[in-house]
Amino acid sequence: MSEPIRVAVLGAAGRMGSTVVRTVQETEGLELVAQLEAGGDLAAVAAAGAQVAVDFTVPAVTEQNVRTLVGAGVHCVVGTTGWTEESLGRVRDCLVDAPGVGVAVVPNFALGAVLAMAFARQAARWFESAEVVELHHPDKVDAPSGTARHTAEGIARARAAAGLGPAPDATAQALDGARGADVDGVRVHAVRLRGLVAHEEVLFGNVGEQLTIRHDSFDRASFMPGVVLAVRRVVDRPGLTVGLEPFLDLGA
Numbered sequence: 037m038s039e040p041i042r043v044a045v046l047g048a049a050g051r052m053g054s055t056v057v058r059t060v061q062e063t064e065g066l067e068l069v070a071q072l073e074a075g076g077d078l079a080a081v082a083a084a085g086a087q088v089a090v091d092f093t094v095p096a097v098t099e100q101n102v103r104t105l106v107g108a109g110v111h112c113v114v115g116t117t118g119w120t121e122e123s124l125g126r127v128r129d130c131l132v133d134a135p136g137v138g139v140a141v142v143p144n145f146a147l148g149a150v151l152a153m154a155f156a157r158q159a160a161r162w163f164e165s166a167e168v169v170e171l172h173h174p175d176k177v178d179a180p181s182g183t184a185r186h187t188a189e190g191i192a193r194a195r196a197a198a199g200l201g202p203a204p205d206a207t208a209q210a211l212d213g214a215r216g217a218d219v220d221g222v223r224v225h226a227v228r229l230r231g232l233v234a235h236e237e238v239l240f241g242n243v244g245e246q247l248t249i250r251h252d253s254f255d256r257a258s259f260m261p262g263v264v265l266a267v268r269r270v271v272d273r274p275g276l277t278v279g280l281e282p283f284l285d286l287g288a
């Protein structure tokens with residue numbers, strides 16, 4: 037039998053980190069070798085012999101965590117939000133000096149959410165209007181969600197490739213925020229409500245019809261199969277992977 041993959045969890049005391057810690061402990065073929073909380077020393081990850089670090093921390097620190105770990109030869113699986121094209125570019129740059137090291141930055145590890153985003157990209161070119169509504173627990177610190185950004189970016193790319201112009205919108209006066217955030221021309225709305233976990237609706241409209249694609253994560257357990265898949269696959273996928281799609285053969 038092959039040796040287990042040695043895993044470190046960053047943000048181990050958080051909602052997601054603590055769930056990942058339990059999952060790694062319970063999953064055959066994975067071994068938990070380090071847990072880091074805020075203020076912990078990143079050097080402990082490589083010192084513990086970790087092959088893969090799973091980062092569920094906060095947007096302010098995740099990029100620096102990844103760059104430090106890549107420098108130490110540790111593969112990274114990242115669920116933390118807050119990534120931009122610029123921060124992803126900086127990670128790509130530092131991976132040039134770390135051949136063989138893989139980093140997967142995954143906005144949403146839930147299989148249904150990944151499929152919902154893929155379906156949304158497929159549908160996008162056929163509809164005049166498209167908007168995204170994400171709904172989360174009120175302890176979430178960022179808005180809109182990383183998933184909603186990723187969804188809207190995918191829709192915008194598909195619309196541009198199909199030669200679609202801006203979605204119709206006659207709004208001439210509005211309270212600030214009433215039309216949501218503009219992500220590459222796609223409106224994204226964020227709801228924060230006690231009782232929710234992580235939910236998203238993608239609304240498409242044409243004259244006389246609407247298509248709604250909805251995904252609900254009712255429990256953080258929904259993210260765990262995707263995290264385990266990424267941990268197993270990142271060790272054989274050098275360079276930067278964005279999204280779970282390539283691991284599920286769903287294209288980018």
Ligand SMILES: NC(=O)C1=CN([C@@H]2O[C@H](COP(=O)(O)OP(=O)(O)OC[C@H]3O[C@@H](n4cnc5c(N)ncnc54)[C@H](OP(=O)(O)O)[C@@H]3O)[C@@H](O)[C@H]2O)C=CC1
Nearest residue numbers: 047049050051052073074093097115116117142143144145
């Ligand atoms: N990709 C996906 O599928 C999912 C992504 N997420 C994302 O994951 C991130 C975490 O979410 P969640 O678990 O709900 O948030 P939490 O606030 O519950 O957890 C974050 C944890 O990270 C800790 N932390 C902060 N800085 C560091 C550091 N430098 N090193 C180690 N730990 C640190 C925090 O400690 P302290 O509180 O002491 O600051 C806290 O315990 C968010 O960005 C969220 O959007 C969430 C769910 C799914």
Ligand SMILES: O=C(O)C1=N[C@H](C(=O)O)C[C@H](O)C1
Nearest residue numbers: 117143144176181182183234
């Ligand atoms: O903070 C959360 O909870 C979640 N964050 C991720 C995001 O911002 O998209 C993934 C999921 O929506 C849960």
